[in-house]
Structures are given as C-alpha cells and as structure tokens.
Amino acid sequence: xTLPHLTDEQLTDYxxxxxxxxxxxxxxxCDVCRREIASMRASFQVFDHASMxxxxxxxxxxxxxxRRAAPSWRPAAAWAVACxxxxxxxxxxxxxxRPVKTSQFAGVTIPASAGASDTAELSQDNQLLAAIxxxxxxxxxxxxxxxxxxxxxxxx
Amino acid sequence: xxxxxxxDDFEMLVRTHRAxxxxxxxxxxxxxxxxxxxxxxxxxxxxxxRDNFRGDCSVATWLxxxxxxxxxxxxxxxxxxxxxxxxxxxxxxSDAATSLAGNDPSPEARMLAHEQVQRVExxxxxxxxxxxxxxxxxxxxxxxxxxxxxxxxxxxxxxxTHLYRAVKAVRLRLGGTR
Numbered sequence: 001x002t003l004p005h006l007t008d009e010q011l012t013d014y015x016x017x018x019x020x021x022x023x024x025x026x027x028x029x030c031d032v033c034r035r036e037i038a039s040m041r042a043s044f045q046v047f048d049h050a051s052m053x054x055x056x057x058x059x060x061x062x063x064x065x066x067r068r069a070a071p072s073w074r075p076a077a078a079w080a081v082a083c084x085x086x087x088x089x090x091x092x093x094x095x096x097x098r099p100v101k102t103s104q105f106a107g108v109t110i111p112a113s114a115g116a117s118d119t120a121e122l123s124q125d126n127q128l129l130a131a132i133x134x135x136x137x138x139x140x141x142x143x144x145x146x147x148x149x150x151x152x153x154x155x156x
Numbered sequence: 157x158x159x160x161x162x163x164d165d166f167e168m169l170v171r172t173h174r175a176x177x178x179x180x181x182x183x184x185x186x187x188x189x190x191x192x193x194x195x196x197x198x199x200x201x202x203x204x205x206r207d208n209f210r211g212d213c214s215v216a217t218w219l220x221x222x223x224x225x226x227x228x229x230x231x232x233x234x235x236x237x238x239x240x241x242x243x244x245x246x247x248x249x250s251d252a253a254t255s256l257a258g259n260d261p262s263p264e265a266r267m268l269a270h271e272q273v274q275r276v277e278x279x280x281x282x283x284x285x286x287x288x289x290x291x292x293x294x295x296x297x298x299x300x301x302x303x304x305x306x307x308x309x310x311x312x313x314x315x316x317t318h319l320y321r322a323v324k325a326v327r328l329r330l331g332g333t334r
Contacts, residue, residue: 008324012316015323016294016301036327043330046269047276048296054247055179058188 006033015040093136096129163206163215170199173216176297177223182247183280184289185227191247194230198223213306217299220307224289248277272330279329283322290315291322 006014006026014023014037027034162168174195182191202209202222209218280288286308293299293307301319305312 008320008327011327012320012323016319036330040327040330043272043276043326044295046272050269050273051179051183051296052175055175055182058178058182058192 005030005036011037011040015044093133163203163209166199166203169203169215173219174199176216177219180220180289180292180297181223181227183292184224184285185231186247186281188247190227190230194223194227197230198226201226213303216297217303217307220293220297220299221309224308275329276326279326282325282329284318286310287318287322287325290318291326294319 006023010020010023010026011033013019014027027037177195177198178191181194182188185191185194198219202219209215213221280291283291289308290304293304294301299307301312301315304310304315308315310318
C-alpha cells in the first residue's frame with residue numbers, strides 16, 4: 001500500500017520545527033518524505049550560506065558603515081579656522097614690515113665692520129618685503145579660492 | 157540580541173544587522189541597488205527613532221519591520237523606476253555557491269551546491285515579493301511566526317499561508333514528490 005505523503009502544510013510545519021506526532025510517525029515509515037525533507041534542508045542551508053556570503057561581500061564592497069552626513073558644526077569650524085589663519089598671517093606680515101626706528105637701538109653698539117654691508121642687506125630685505133606686500137595685496141585670499149571652489153561648482 | 161541601550165551604538169547596529177537586512181531586501185525585491193538604499197535608509201531611520209523603540213519585540217524584528225516599510229515606500233513612490241529600466245542590478249548568488257560545498261571540495265560537491273542554490277533561487281523568483289520576504293525570514297533568518305507577523309504587519313495565519321505557498325514552490329523546483 002502506498003503511503004499518502006506529507007502535504008505542503010505538514011512539510012512546512014515540520015521544516016519550521018512544528019512537528020506533530022502524526023508527521024513523526026509518517027516520517028518513520030516513509031523514505032520518500034524523509035529524503036525530500038533532507039534534500040530541502042540541505043538546499044536551504046547551502047542557499048543560506050551563499051546568500052549571506054553574497055550579502056557580506058556586498059557590504060564590504062560598499063564599506064561597513066553607511067556614509068553619514070557631517071555634523072553641522074564642521075563647516076562653521078572650518079571657516080573659523082581659515083579666518084583665524086588669514087588674520088594671523090596679516091598680523092604677522094604687518095609686524096615684519098613695520099619700519100625700523102633708529103631710536104629703538106640707541107644703546108646698541110654696532111661693530112664698525114658691520115656698517116655698510118648691513119645697510120645694503122637691510123635695503124634688500126625691505127625691497128623683498130615690499131614686493132611680497134604688493135603680491136599679497138593683489139592676491140585673492142577668499143576661502144572659495146583657497147579650497148578650490150569654482151563659480152561653476154558653486155552654481156550646481 | 158541587542159537591547160534598547162545598544163541601539164545607541166550605531167556602528168554596532170550596522171555591524172550586527174546590515175548583512176541580514178540587505179539579504180532580506182535584496183532577495184525580496186531582486187534589486188541590489190534598491191536594497192542597498194533601503195537598508196542604509198532603514199538603519200539611519202531606526203537610529204534616529206531609537207527613542208520610539210519600546211522593546212515589545214526584538215531589535216532584529218523592529219529593524220525588519222522598518223526595512224520592509226521603507227522598501228514599500230520606495231516602491232510606491234517609484235523612485236527607482238528609471239533605474240529599474242536602465243540598470244537593474246539583479247541579485248544572484250549561484251556563482252558564490254561553488255565555494256560552499258562544506259568540507260568536501262570535490263567538483264561534484266561544488267556542482268551539487270551550485271545546483272541547489274540555483275534551484276532555490278529559481279523557486280524564489282516564482283514567488284510574490286511578500287512570499288519571498290516571509291520565506292527568508294522563516295527559513296534563513298529563523299524567525300518565529302509571531303515575529304514575522306510583527307515585521308510584516310500581517311496576521312499570523314496569513315503569514316502561514318504565504319509560507320505554505322513558498323514551500324510548495326520550492327518543493328516543486330527541488331523535485332518534490334508531487
């Protein structure tokens with residue numbers, strides 16, 4: 001006599017772990033259903049591993065964490081640092097190019113040998129500083145220029 | 157299982173759940189691009205709404221509910237309609253299966269693994285999206301029926317019906333007895 005095999009519902013229940021005595025009894029006597037269940041379990045297991053491997057590989061290919069938007073304070077802090085750097089540069093430059101007053105060196109004794117060559121060197125330095133000053137005056141120090149942001153990029 | 161306070165650790169949340177969520181959405185929709193967007197969006201939404209998590213279900217179930225809702229939102233808005241036509245990135249794992257022959261590295265074992273994966277993949281393609289989601293949650297993620305019911309928002313008997321149909325289709329593809 002041919003045994004009525006497990007229905008889809010019974011098979012699903014058994015694969016899901018909801019086994020009833022009737023299903024257990026049938027499986028104890030039916031090779032066909034036992035083999036079928038073993039085959040389905042094996043297939044699910046291989047598919048489980050393959051699909052997880054695919055998912056993890058995809059995850060690694062795109063980074064383990066999604067890109068998050070930068071906190072809103074970051075751009076403000078970057079601008080503040082840039083502005084401070086510009087102010088510091090301007091102040092430093094102003095100090096360097098301040099004319100030297102001879103009265104400041106009233107008590108200083110200059111060796112006789114140093115006189116002519118030092119005056120020529122000082123004159124050269126002043127010329128160099130004047131040239132740098134001119135260059136800086138004409139230069140565009142806007143943050144957009146500093147960060148290489150072009151007009152076309154801003155317009156996008 | 158993660159607890160409510162552990163939801164505060166975004167890196168941990170991503171590390172623990174991203175791969176499984178990606179698999180669920182990717183194999184439900186069959187679209188890798190959409191799945192990656194949905195999963196990223198879902199994890200960010202979950203993290204931002206972590207104060208709303210009451211602990212009625214596990215974090216894993218809660219995340220799946222969010223991901224399935226986000227998935228439907230994207231599909232409803234047809235945000236990816238153009239992409240679907242232009243560059244649908246089909247999900248396929250049968251190539252990966254050859255390296256999954258367990259401890260038996262013989263060509264026969266690898267071929268068998270490849271065939272098994274291909275058949276399950278084909279069977280899944282013959283199912284509706286909902287049936288695929290239910291199948292993956294039950295047989296791959298090993299979630300309980302009640303958990304699937306919470307994640308999908310479907311009554312437990314409806315989940316069971318989807319599951320029966322899914323198993324029937326897979327059974328046919330795997331050369332079942334009827």
